[in-house]
Amino acid sequence: MKRLNRTAISLVVGCMGFAASAVWSADTLQDVLKERGLSQQDLLAAAKTYVPTGKRDEFVAFASGGQSGQVIVYAIPSMRILKYIGVFTPEPWQGYGFDESSKAVLKQGRIDGKDITWGDTHHPAISETNGEYDGQFLFINDKANPRLAVIDLRDFETKQIVVNPIFKSEHGGAFVTTNSEYVIEAAQYAAPLENKKFYPLEEFNEKYRGGITYWKFDRKEGRIDPAKSFSLELPPYSQDLSDAGKGASEGWSFTNSFCSERYVGGIEKGRPPYEAGCSAKDTDYMHVVNWKKAAELVAAGKAKKINGHDVLMMETAVKEGVLFLIPEPKSPHGVDVTPDGKHIIVAGKLDTHVSVYSFEKIQAAIKAGKFESKDPYGIPVIAMKDAVSTQVSLGLGPLHTQYDSKPCVAYTSLYVDSQVAKWNYCEGKVLDKVSVHYNIGHLMTMEGDSTKPAGKYLVALNKLAIDRFVPVGPLHPQNHQLIDISGDKMQLLYDMPLPLGEPHYAVAIDAKKLKPAVRYKLGTDSRTDKPHPAATKAGEERIVKKGNKVEVFGTLIRSHITPETIEVEVGDEVTINLTNLERAQDETHGFTVSTFNTHASVEPGKTVSVKFKADKEGVYPYYCTEFCSALHLEMQGYLLVKPKGWKPTKTGLAAQNYTEADYKATVKKVADTQVIIDSVVAYITSVNYKDFPEVVAMVEDAFDQLGKTKDIKAKHEAAAAKKDWENANLWAEQVWQYQVKTADLGLRAKTFLEQNGAKKVK
């Protein structure tokens, strides 16, 4: 049992030893089916959803997280969750709410001067160009604290939060117009529009109001422009979901409502509860808005400023002919414009019908001035019979409708029946039904909100899972079920538990339309998309102290943090700026300082800042929180918080007592390792590696790493010349560390080439 420096030798053995073994054992498919109790149908479903290693899913879904305040990204058909995006809730893995730039985003969401550290996300919307999903931006709302967020799909990060200036709750956002000119957000529970204004419930009809906000989106900036946004005052009808017109109905939008009874509950005082009073009438109102004209009216100065925000009052909207009502079946949820924009389908949750409204009929009634009445606020009401082209009885609790790529085919969720109905809205007939588990809320077809639905799959967003999964306590996951809609009959393919959050709605896009970056331009502030003022290049790291402010300009690279020691005095305000120097895909570093409640996720090229007051003396380790390399645990440093005026009594760190023999052994190890690297390089360059972009990136990264050894070699040779064996040995060791990273990449590339059929080249 020798304690030799066997590392170098073993490195060789490791490389020459076992190749990857992909030989499968002899068990047959039949044995597996029998053992696992799978039917032929199950096998077919498995084959339709399984995505083998190295292959990609077809669609990407964005689901709201509900009370988690996040956005959930998952892949279809495998139903694997790819990412939770922090939106209204701090999320430390992403550093969201723990570094200064992301704190600033969350700070935009403060209400009445206070932090709101959660949200109730409901309805995501992908930005559109000509009514088709373009994969550039995602919008998501917060029902509880009326806010809207913008996520950039280049890096899947939240860039902006805007607070609704006049609402106290909003459920019906986000919905976009066909070129994302506006993001539509409707109020839910009525309240006075003036901020912090109290009126008693006895004045509900007079002083409480609903409304719709049209947020102006500046696509070039990738941000909402609050100054160019406006709202429409509406009656206190509990506005619910919206949809923007498209094609035939371009320039209009539709918003439904519930509790148009304007009922005020109070079960504790002996009154029937809201649920009884809000569902007592047979119909509620769909709001029909000419938003293009409304925007013109606002631009012409016809809006009133409320809380500093442009609000087009009902009186003006009615007078100018931009606002109409149409009865709709009671307590509706979805209001969904057909892909061609010619129809609007409304599902009345407490009715069994879906109603197909004709935009042409609506326009004819408006042009003819044919209204059956006015509502108590003077808004003209179009008769249902003058607006509806057909009604179809689908089942109990119809809720939300999505569209197929096949003409006239729609899918509607049935909450109480726990079913999805497939039906034809041109012919008004039911085509198929499938049971889901259980109590489906929304549903989603692929690109199903766009002018060109992609068909193929449907996801049922079931609100209850009950018995579907291994139990995990009283709080159950949700259950999103994947359904194949490519044939005549729907086929249930897959049950997907949602482990965090309660999605309300989701949208899915063709995965090929998403083109996110894998790195940032060196020194980017990812939340502003601009160069970070504290971006730092290799070799320019420094610590600047001014008064009681200490600012660190540092860098991160496999596997060290520069600087490795930060000395401050107690009471100092410390800002640590870190730039990730990596260029390689997936080479994220993290950063934290023990007990100072700060964390940063630093993807390749990004610069982040963390800031805290060093309000206690002591020794606080910091480290890279990502398992970024074999020596990630050694990617460490110390924050030393010294007492005020402390003076050192001892100088010099403990000697390591390395000898010339140690140095020579390390140098030999470096030479031996280089032989291995050369052999891997020889293999890689012997095949057509340039045909594999992934490998080209790995090779670039490998040479990045190896390139760093040159300067370091000079250092150990200089130290050796001075017989400084400690520094000579350790700098030589550092050369080897870079070699290990190079070998890591080289072997990864070699394995990839071997497994992906690389061919010999001359």
Next chain:
Amino acid sequence: MKRLNRTAISLVVGCMGFAASAVWSADTLQDVLKERGLSQQDLLAAAKTYVPTGKRDEFVAFASGGQSGQVIVYAIPSMRILKYIGVFTPEPWQGYGFDESSKAVLKQGRIDGKDITWGDTHHPAISETNGEYDGQFLFINDKANPRLAVIDLRDFETKQIVVNPIFKSEHGGAFVTTNSEYVIEAAQYAAPLENKKFYPLEEFNEKYRGGITYWKFDRKEGRIDPAKSFSLELPPYSQDLSDAGKGASEGWSFTNSFCSERYVGGIEKGRPPYEAGCSAKDTDYMHVVNWKKAAELVAAGKAKKINGHDVLMMETAVKEGVLFLIPEPKSPHGVDVTPDGKHIIVAGKLDTHVSVYSFEKIQAAIKAGKFESKDPYGIPVIAMKDAVSTQVSLGLGPLHTQYDSKPCVAYTSLYVDSQVAKWNYCEGKVLDKVSVHYNIGHLMTMEGDSTKPAGKYLVALNKLAIDRFVPVGPLHPQNHQLIDISGDKMQLLYDMPLPLGEPHYAVAIDAKKLKPAVRYKLGTDSRTDKPHPAATKAGEERIVKKGNKVEVFGTLIRSHITPETIEVEVGDEVTINLTNLERAQDETHGFTVSTFNTHASVEPGKTVSVKFKADKEGVYPYYCTEFCSALHLEMQGYLLVKPKGWKPTKTGLAAQNYTEADYKATVKKVADTQVIIDSVVAYITSVNYKDFPEVVAMVEDAFDQLGKTKDIKAKHEAAAAKKDWENANLWAEQVWQYQVKTADLGLRAKTFLEQNGAKKVK
């Protein structure tokens, strides 16, 4: 187009209409394979991992979330994520950190008087009985802010957080002794043990220390008892992972280390970085501790109090013979005791070998007093040759070892090679290797840390995904790959992206061993497991105002919150206590008040409190945040914050103007609906529904709902007798609301019975 009250009629049509359609289209398996580009091997892997709807997975894994500060629960073999458990990070979906009881748990984790709102969770451990996983509790550590949390697996909630009293970082927790007497937590980056004590790095060797904490677990209370816990002072060797002895080595524990060079970096000052200085020697030290004897010494008063905590100092530990060192291959990570407790396997990340240590040899050396030297702190060092039974060269970057159900078979992750090696530790030979994607950290076999590993599956916890999934920006998911280990050759089955967090380690248990509850005893505080002082039964709801303190004792049930109005004066301190009256599985309600940054998740039977200062006037809606029923949007209320001294000028809410005809129509709807309910009941009772526990629960719930109509019926009849048509109609409507809930459950039960082969009974 009639606006009739067609609801009742349609309800009938809905029930009689389409049955669930499960007819599969005619496409064949071959077509699917061809279209999706799947091989026969892919199909076999799909068949081995697919879990059809209604069936359950075999194993449940608990993975740390890393920088997300959470625990991730997923199912094997489907690799579906079932739950994220909030541990060190507030998580609003679970109300964690937003209601008072969970805030109190997080508050236990405050350090130096400040909130720490995130953690870096690393190594979960399931509680053990006789060395086998018992599925009762889960322990998880926080590396960044040295803390440990206890999760109760009856409800998957975090119950306790303890702060390490002497460390500044700890990576190597949690590891349990064979009956969970202690939870082991080792320090990582050395620092002075005294709290807030500064010593310069020049005094690193003298004043900086590592250590191991043994947290005493009180199983009956389900909590750690800090007063009965103790630590062992250790040299500043960057202690890393641990494992407890078992069987032969019962009563002992093993902790490895890196950077036993005690190197202090400082690249910014021209010194080689930590990564070079910490990996310069060929070996580090395994710490061998007789924890049973150490506990006795502490009980005998031989510990020193540091920061009020019992610390057994090195000097005492050496003198009393409870602490030994053994060299181990450089920069090791895993230190893994074999199922029989006879061997300890150490993987040296920068060596290609795993070393198999023999507990018998170690004991022989200790008994014989045969030590090769003492370390600089006087700790006896056992020679490697006197402790190791064999060394096996596995490949580059061996990291962590897990065990199979087959004797002598182990699996070791190879970080640099991106492979898993299967090998025999008795015979010292490699059996198989498989490539993984990419850079595997830990790995996990089923119950692989216990005395009885279950074999069958292995999960590779890969640190990089790079190209495996549809891209989602610079921050990639991790990739956990499922490997079939049932045959001679390992087979890669499945790639699972981790959407949030960066798991370091995971443990998996047979799903059948987990027996979580589906509801709480009515009025339980889930964080203390005790009756909540503000638990409220139906009919006992009330609002109590004392001075400027308003306390609400409310309830939640489908679909109303009692009370529906809360009136306070500006400046009042408001506490809202809510009890979920539901008994049905998965009937969780949520609660929030607009813009007051509070949220509660209230599972069946639970009581929670939320508290805030009503520091602004105005009207603030509150609502149930869960989509709990068809009328969940109507589960609403208003917090009215009145100006001080405000007096009403208007009394009486707006009339709803319902007529006798409205009342009669509603009564007819109720009668019609009862016909449907009766028909569903007739079907259910015509089959053997009592053989299906899920259905029995649904039927109970349905009758719960229907039972509520009796009192309500009396109310509408009393109002009708007084010709109060508004109340008569609305209370009748409320009867119908309960009927809808009953029908919902009945139909769900009916579908279940139809799909699960219920049989006719006489």
